[in-house]
Amino acid sequence: MTILNRRGVLAAMLAAPVAGALFGKALAAPAATQRLQVSPERSTDLMVWAPAKPVAVALLSTGHGSWPERYEGLCQTLVAAGFAVLAPLHVDSMHHPDRETFDARAGFMERLADMRATSAEAARRWPGLSVAAVGHSYGTLISLCLGGALAYMAPFRDPTVKAVLGWSTPGKIPGLVAPPAYAGLAVPTMIITGDQDLVPTFVTDWHDHLFPIETSPAGGKYAVTFAGAAHDLISGQPKAAYDAALTYSAAFLKASVLGDAPAKTLIDTAAGPGETWLRR
Template sequence: MRRLVMVLVVMVFGCGSEPLPQADAKPLTASRDALVSIPGYLAGPYKPQVVDGLTLAAPELANETIELRVWWPQDAQGAIPVVLFSHGNWSDRHKYDRLLEHWASHGYAVIAPTHLDGRSMARGIFNSLRFGQLGLIDARAADLQFLMDNLGSIQAQLPQGVALQVNKLVVAGHSFGAFTAQQFAGAIASDEGAVSRAGDPRVVGVIALSPPGPMFDVIHERSWLNMRGPVLVTTGTWDTNPQFWPDWRMHLMSHETAPGGQQFALVVEGADHYLGNLICRPEREEAPQRDALTMVNAASVAFLNAYLRSDSAAAAFLQSESLQDLTGGFARLTAR
């Protein structure tokens, strides 16, 4: 029975089930001038470059060989700020290019591993049975910690002249990966023997795209009581799951229960868990939600600029709650 529960838990993290049918949502009707005034809305000034199939041997980890996809901005000068990105369950490092490429165009290097639950449903279920619920959650965080500690080895596999900033980074992720990222801000799974990854001074912020709401006894209303900002959470009014999160607002539990201070939440009208088929599950037959993606792109770039580049204009935008006016109510960015 315990193993059956593990399988059920894995199935709802990230890419395991379809959302509920949804009511009509407000479309994006803002003018072009209003939209291009949003920080990070347009692609950035750099040409994104990508290399796939890099590997790091990690014999001390459950994920003994970590496979990587790395984006970076061509011709960027100096050390490039780094984002570590954790994919959703049963997804992998290849299925978020529309987001990660945008970050690279704005001057960021993005390092995306494939975790033990990635590549396929069969591999995800096998490793969930092998390591258990909490074991798999910890293994994902251990992957990111290992990458953080081995940025020099990753840089050595990139083209000559590409330099990574090693002492300041943001951790980001989607769905299951969003919770993985939140662990580096203080989120914990379960209570007994829970391990927090918070406290590493290199992590200056967390981006959590559609993080989970409560799940059995593994993730619950106490999981984020010590999650300190800066954290950006994103969700949408169609971001539902019939088994666990029938109300999209449940994805805001981490934002609402964490201590106040540099806690930001983006809500987008008509955005589901996968932005149609633009992230995590490109094989879906749902229509792409391109306008929703532009809002996620923009808010996340503003966050990266504020905390990796100390951009005061971006920081002011995050605090201003002006996105709702600029988009005619299509997207709302709030701070607490």
């Protein structure tokens, strides 16, 4: 973890209050909330959306400063596709009571700890079910780590994760996301972005969101860019792009995690208006 200490990259990255301004009013409460023991010293809230009989599990990591309830639309879409969705409240969330006690480096490590504990809880509740990692923005970076990214820093890979779905990314972060950042990302991955997907200071060129797909090993890699969509696409606007992105999210996970042939055909051939696809 010397890279984080030496360069203080995350401190700069997380200084901007990006996520807090991204969404409209909070949506409905999740199906259930329980306490998740992350370590002997810390626990957090875990939000769970689940169908009666899940066929797979999605581990959701939220954007910086955000909280799970704000992803209700995506979560309900995945539930309708048969996935149980588990999302911990990260320490950088504006809803976390101890937010101010964690600096940027600690927040990064605690996010990863949250996801390890969430993965263990999923295995306990639904043993044997396949698992995907899902994220938005900063949460996408965490999910990519679970899929094998940033292996030059530490072994973040969660071997239960069979695919990664990310809505936007935090971009090419100097000192953290180096050129080989995604060399170890061998699982199927989809990134959803837009040609207005910019984050002041961190993402000044929306093409940076394609970096994980462009530089990871080929095979099962997808990116779809929606014309006119920005970093807050996950909040529901533009509606046509949001609805399409939800459809593609469910199809990608069904194809890559469950081996659903019609879903794979959809993501292999989709070419809707205002969409630009990258497939590798």
